[in-house]
Amino acid sequence: MSGLIGVRGWLLAWLALVAPLALGQENLGDYAVQVPLSLSGEGPWYRLELPMAVHLAARHADLRDLRVFNGDGEAQAYALIQGGARERETQQDSAVKWFPLRGPLHAEQSPGVRVRRSSGGTLVEVLDDDAPHAAEEVLRGWLLDTSGIEAPLHQLILDWSAEREGFQRFSIEASDDLQHWRAWGEGQIARLSFADERIDQREVRLPGQSARYLRLLWSSPRQAPQLLSARLLSGGGDRPAALSWSADLSPSSAKAGEYRWDLPLALPLQRVRVELAEANTLAPVSVTGRREGKVQWQPLARGLLYRLPQDGQEVLQDELELHGVPVQQLRLRVDERGGGLGSAAPSIRVGIRATQLVFLARGAPPYVLATGKATGSAANLPLSTLIPGYDDQRLAALGVATAAPLLEATAGTGQAPGRDWQRLGLWAVLLAGVGLLLLMAWSLLRARPSAS
Known part of the structure; x- marks a missing residue:
């Protein structure tokens, strides 16, 4: 019995020593x-x-197979800041009052305004002080009273x-006193x-x-429309998520x-930008999508893409919102009644919420x-764990790493992903040791009856 216990002890000790080498060691050659990476600024x-190319090269959309190694092949501690985490702050949607700004059609100066308020603080009158009232006076723009909104x-x-x-084009100016305006x-x-279709x-x-x-103030005053409503989105930190x-x-x-376009893996796409190679293009389109192995196409977006001249300039609408599906x-379908997108097949660019790695x-x-x-598992830490006392100001002051273009990236050891000979050798040693110990245990068990 004591011999068998000794064999079992040797077996456990062998597993404790060899298994971590075979199972727990991160190896750069597996990727x-x-x-x-090139580093600048103050570390550590x-x-x-x-870059988007990294997302497309990953084997998992959640980046669980992402690592950073140093020159000695040691994995570094890291955290991921998922895109949009800082953009989803409370925003306020406020309806505001608007008042017409009238003046001569060919006036070079912007209309001056004067505001009178009642005891309740309501804006009741907007006058054009600088322009004489004349028959050629037209609607040149609108004044919005945003004084009730304190947030940006x-x-x-x-x-x-x-x-x-x-198309309606106009300049935007802001003021706090109606006398001094900033563009x-x-x-x-x-x-x-x-x-x-309608857009x-x-x-x-x-x-x-x-x-x-x-x-x-409208660029072409004769085209200034009659407003029906004006609303403003405001908030202390609300801003569009970077893509x-x-x-x-x-x-x-x-x-x-x-x-049709095929991506290497399913990604939560926010926007798609379609190449409009030819001028004077106008095309209603629909976009559908699906995951690999799915038969059913899911509607994602419909809209009107265009590249048209307007007032001596070119107006362009080449993007569609996909909402992170x-x-x-x-798959892009084009209504050919508008002439299509040209003779050549268009290319696209896709955008996802930007992600930072620290x-x-x-x-x-x-x-x-x-x-x-392929067999990667998540190893990222919470940012507050990686950087004790972390805050947004400290994050902005960190050193910056820049990734080389992916086409110039090294391709590793030349072995197929996961074919790490060092790890295979460790597994072979482990299995051989286990087999030897099992053989010793079997020999001891067979020897017990003859010894008795």
């Missing part, structure tokens, strides 16, 4: 794609904006009378109908600053009015980002 923590302004949403179709760029809204582009992005008044875009993707199949195959640099450089391991 099919290896991308060199570095943050990296993951991020998006303007307009609605206007139905008889006005086409906030330009806005464009559109209402187009074609065949059985309303009513949202205009704002710079995320506060203002008591907004002034919208990571792919390179141009060519279709895997193409026929008249229908194109995970798909591996995309790692703690330990050991000797160079550092390598690795992915593409």
Whole structure:
């Protein structure tokens, strides 16, 4: 009996020593794609904006097979900041009052305004002080009273009378006293109908600053529409989520009015950008998607894509919202009554929410980002664990890592993914040891009757 217990003890000791070597060791050679990293700024923590090419090269959409190794082949501690985590903050949707700004058609100066308020604080009158009242006076734009919104302004949403179709371009100016105005760029809204499709582009992005008044002045005053509503989205930190875009993707199949693209894995796509190679293009389109192995196509988006001249400039609408639905195959159908998208098959770019990787640099450089391991399991830490006392300000001050273009990345050891001969050798030693111990135990058990 004591001999058998001794054999069992040797067996457990052997497993304790050899199994961690075979099972727990991260090996750079297991990863099919290896991308060199260059570091700048102050460490030891570095943050990296993951290129879309890394997402496409991974074997898992949740990046569980992502690692960072140092020059000695040691895996580094890291955290992932998933895209959109900081953008989903509370936002306020506020309806505001609007007032017409009238003036001479060919006036070079912007209309001056004067505001009078009642005891309740309501804006009751807007006058044009600088322009004389004349027969050629036209509607040149609109004044929005945003004084009731204290938070930064991020998006303007307009609605206007139905008889006005086409593109509407205007400049945006902001003021706190109606005397001094600062430029906030330009806005464009559109209402187009074609065949059985209609597109309303009513949202205009704002710079995320506060203002008591907004002034919208139309580039072509005769085209200024009658507003029906004006709303503003505001919030302390609300802003559009940053996207990571792919390179141009060519279709895997193409026929008249229908194109299909196959991705390496299912990704939660937020937007798709369709190449409009030819000018004067107008095409209603629909986008559907599905995962690998699924027969049914799922509707994702419908819209009107265009590349058209307007007031001496070119207006372009080449993107569609996909809302983060995970798909591996995309299909674009084009209504050929609009002339299609041209003679050549279009390429597309797809965008997903940007993801940051933060790692703690330990050991000797160079550092390598690795992915593409089929049996990968998640190893990322919470950011608060990786960086004690973490906050947004500290994150912005971290050193920066930059990934080399994926086409220039090293391809590893040249072995197939998962074919690591060192690990296979450890497994062989482990199995041989177990077999030897089992043989010894069997021999002891057979020897017991003769010994008695």
